[in-house]
Amino acid sequence: MKVVKFGGSSLADAAQIEKVQNIIQEDEQRRVVIVSAPGKRNSEDDKVTDLLIALGSSIQAGETDRDIYKKIISRFRVMTEELGLPLSVAEKVKDTIDEAVEMVKDDSSHALDALKACGEDGSARIVSAYLQECGLQASYVNPKEAGIVVRDQPGGALVLEESFDQLYSLRSRNEILVIPGFFGFTPEGELVTFSRGGSDITGSIVAAGLKADLYENFTDVDSVFCVNPMDVDQPKELTSLTYREMRELSYAGFSVFHDEALIPAFKEKIPVCIKNTNNPSAPGTMIVSDLPERESHVVGIASDKGFLNLYVSKYFMNREIGFGRRLLQILEDEGVSFEHAPSGIDDMSVVIREHHLPPEKEEVVVNRIKTELQVDTVMIEREMALIMIVGEGMNQTIGIASRAAAAFREAEVNIEMINQGSSEVSMMFGVKSSGLGKAVKSLYRTFFE
Amino acid sequence: MKVVKFGGSSLADAAQIEKVQNIIQEDEQRRVVIVSAPGKRNSEDDKVTDLLIALGSSIQAGETDRDIYKKIISRFRVMTEELGLPLSVAEKVKDTIDEAVEMVKDDSSHALDALKACGEDGSARIVSAYLQECGLQASYVNPKEAGIVVRDQPGGALVLEESFDQLYSLRSRNEILVIPGFFGFTPEGELVTFSRGGSDITGSIVAAGLKADLYENFTDVDSVFCVNPMDVDQPKELTSLTYREMRELSYAGFSVFHDEALIPAFKEKIPVCIKNTNNPSAPGTMIVSDLPERESHVVGIASDKGFLNLYVSKYFMNREIGFGRRLLQILEDEGVSFEHAPSGIDDMSVVIREHHLPPEKEEVVVNRIKTELQVDTVMIEREMALIMIVGEGMNQTIGIASRAAAAFREAEVNIEMINQGSSEVSMMFGVKSSGLGKAVKSLYRTFFE
Incomplete structure (x- = not known):
């Protein structure tokens, strides 16, 4: 059924x-x-x-x-x-x-x-x-x-x-x-x-x-595209992708399917088919548990605006056991959820969706960080965008990072942040929102043309 | 004086x-x-x-x-x-x-x-x-x-x-x-x-x-090299670098100067000169607060072995406010300090120095993560190495990530992890220890030859 x-x-x-x-x-x-x-x-x-x-x-x-x-x-x-x-x-x-x-x-x-x-x-x-x-x-x-x-x-x-x-x-x-x-x-x-x-x-x-x-999900598009059609003209259609790929894509702006919706289907390994009510004979996009090896390891590029970067630096940070935890505790106390928290030796960045840190909360959070953690610097950079390139097997394929980074260089967009290695199926880049469109187009050319 | x-x-x-x-x-x-x-x-x-x-x-x-x-x-x-x-x-x-x-x-x-x-x-x-x-x-x-x-x-x-x-x-x-x-x-x-x-x-x-x-630090080398001479034959000598550059380099294997030693000098802006007791007339390497703009933005490549990656995945992780904090709390409770903790949507990695997590502690930590956080996966990957490329102005220079990633590709070494953006003066790569030498040589060729 x-x-x-x-x-x-x-x-x-x-x-x-x-x-x-x-x-x-x-x-x-x-x-x-x-x-x-x-x-x-x-x-x-x-x-x-x-x-x-x-x-x-x-x-x-x-x-x-x-x-x-x-x-x-x-x-x-x-x-x-x-x-x-x-x-x-x-x-x-x-x-x-x-x-x-x-x-x-x-x-x-x-x-x-x-x-x-x-x-x-x-x-x-x-x-x-x-x-x-x-x-x-x-x-x-x-x-x-x-x-x-x-x-x-x-x-x-x-x-x-x-x-x-x-x-x-x-x-x-x-x-x-x-x-x-x-x-x-x-x-x-x-x-x-x-x-x-x-x-x-x-x-x-x-x-x-x-x-x-089978779980058929009828929408108004024939299939899932490998990139937002707002950014690229007539991008490639995806005939199939894995649950994990779809979940990562949904997270960063692929609104065709709800971010969390895959999980119950995934747990029971029920295939999901995205189809078009207005063109039901089109095959649609199948989302499944496993796929045979594909040639290209990048199946999609997703992106989303509206992030900010909370940057904190303190000498000796890496000697202080519990520093990162206490910083995240302050955010938790104030009900601010965060997306990523990469850290260096003496500094730490926390990427937050802008609407999770409105100005009045920002003041409280910044003050608490200053007084409770006695940091040297705390800074907030707004208008950040995240770009994710997604694909099974990507993290074990030599050269993907290199091709992606070259695409940013060709677009003349500076990479503010790279987060690779925490996920097995995606690589995340942070850029200024103003460079987002150019960067996505360049990545599309690199991986799909 | x-x-x-x-x-x-x-x-x-x-x-x-x-x-x-x-x-x-x-x-x-x-x-x-x-x-x-x-x-x-x-x-x-x-x-x-x-x-x-x-x-x-x-x-x-x-x-x-x-x-x-x-x-x-x-x-x-x-x-x-x-x-x-x-x-x-x-x-x-x-x-x-x-x-x-x-x-x-x-x-x-x-x-x-x-x-x-x-x-x-x-x-x-x-x-x-x-x-x-x-x-x-x-x-x-x-x-x-x-x-x-x-x-x-x-x-x-x-x-x-x-x-x-x-x-x-x-x-x-x-x-x-x-x-x-x-x-x-x-x-x-x-x-x-x-x-x-x-x-x-x-x-x-x-x-x-x-x-x-001036603070003169007499050792047995004429100057600081831009890369470990064990990895590259007769690497370039550095005549000058900033405190921040030196601190990042010291962290990952540049043993010429103690990781923490720069901080008091830095705070008082006292220049530090690394010199050779056996050749005191050589000019040595000056470490200072600011430097005039240089042509290349990468001044050094540091690396260190002996890290492990603790990988945790859980569906809906990004909906759980406090997940990251609770994971770090467990490590703190067990006295395990960590180096970096990049996170994805449903997964998080924590990079730890191997000696901070001996087998008996590993068991306790893994069990606590399983039972208290009810994760789907917890995995430990040992024998990781970190490579840092360091230089003031690097994070605002288009193309550095691209050149670095290309160097890894040329060396045929897979990048397991990239952490860029948390520090203003460095970019960090994680590789398997076995690929470390090849990767460092290739990076040296890219940025210094």
Whole structure:
């Protein structure tokens, strides 16, 4: 059996949902369907999840934005009508939204998560009703009923092990099951969402729990590209890559698939196929556990902006047992997560996502470092970008670092940071954001042309 | 005024001490002399400090090694006789050694440090007596009298700030002062040694305290080479380099000058000159605060073997705030200091000197990491070597990484690790020890030929 997940653009309107129905009907192995919230119908349009978040904020600010509320209700009503579904479907979606709105008004715990989740829930109700309408045996299945149990961290759920056994029992149901993505329930029964884009995670969890033969992830691209098409014109398509490669690429700007979503599939070694709802006959990109040896060891180049470098120097640092640990402790105390912390003899750098260290936190952190660690220098350099080149076998291939470094030189971009060796499948470079585009183009020429 | 330090080979026998006397007499600015313990007279010979350590161990094991004891006493007696000094000088040295031997027998605290320090102390007594014999006004000055106050950490003393003011008052003494290197005294009056080779540190502390115009460090080489002469035939000599460059080079195998010795001089911006006792007219290598721009940005290549890589991987590692800190905490708890800790998305490497993680500690550390951090993988790779290329301005020069990486490729040596960006003046590479020689030769060709 196959678990099939459809992203927001695949559920943006009635026409898209018809495509979804066709895809499901085409292959009787497609037995479990995970859906995102309706996405944009055009570039000017809103994603339903963004609207729900804005609605929640307005309520919390004491001024419920009725326009946004109406927009949301209308999105679902129009879809229902265009698909020729009974009005009761749209009513049910509205009831769920209204219930969440009341929760936010009452300031009850987990209310925002409940409201954010209404987009996926609505999609699932409409898709399941439409499948029935088309004569298929199909049911809406709530994640609570499905058994998706998560740790209680609003907006950052993590699946609990018990979920997988519970999900397995869904195999015995002889019909198409439509499950909303993006959320689960705590052992106490509270609704909690995964991080943004978390429907990919739900799909992966369900595929793992059901021990599916394949997890198909339908998006709006034919395949994964080896580099961001915003940086390079018509880059090469990837027909296959490994879980580890995909995870590293997702981390640094490959938004086609959620960073964390691969893990449940990986643990059960379930192949993942990225496909296009608008061109379902294209083969897509397969993500698997192992691949036969390939000629080139670099399969992708990913990059992301918005990092800063916290630089600290102190004489005798390398004699002070515990210096690095105490520096990281200060960051932890202040709730600042970091990406990398390479150290030299008398100096240490910590790479942090800029939004994790807003100015008010920066002041606290810098002062604590100065007074508690008595450092000689503490400096923050903003507007850094990270570039990762990714590929299995890379770390054991002589000459990759040399070709990569030469590409930076050709682009006349200085390498501020290199982190190689901590990961077996990637090499990371830090550059000033202004040089990012040039560097990525040059790396593409080096490894793919 | 100049502070002059002589290393072990400059004090190995009477002939060498005559050279030392000539050097001091030649320049009346050379007013304060720091001496090491007598070194080897030939390649088969022993260093007095090694003999003292062996003697201490034998006493602690309950079987005082009389042969070693006699060897030590004889070294000083022969020197005294050959220099034509009164027997009382050798007697005084013997008394000091005997006293320390008794302390070790009594198992009193700091006894081993007291015994280890007898080599430098003996040198200072003999040199001061010989200078007097040659008609110079000279005195032996004990570090306690000089005011070298240190933190109480046997074998790893760190100078306390109060020392510098006390040392300054030595300026008023109108004679040549000969101070034994390698040790100081705690505020409670206990003798504590610096780390091995610590006479360089004493020299630097004294030069800083006295605000000397120059700190001359006499060794047995004409100058510092840009690479270890064991790896490359007749490498280029360095006429000048900055403190930061020297410190980075010293760290990774440049044993010509003690890793930590530069810091006191650096803080007072006192230039350091490395010179050769056996060829004092050679200009030597100057180490200074700033240098005019140079054409090549790489001034030296240093390398060291004996590292291991502790590799840890865990899915979701980058979501776990505090993971890196907790890993380093475990190492700290077990007293394991680390060199570098680069991290990827789901993995982290910690580079450790092999002798800091002996097998019994390795087991404890690995078990704690497995159980407390619930990692997926923990692995130790031994026989790693580090190579550093060093030079001011390097981190802002496009193309250095590229040339370096190309050198590794030409040598057909795989780069296991690159750490660039944490230090402003160096770039670090990790390779398997077996490839070290080839890689260093290739880097030398790239940057110096």
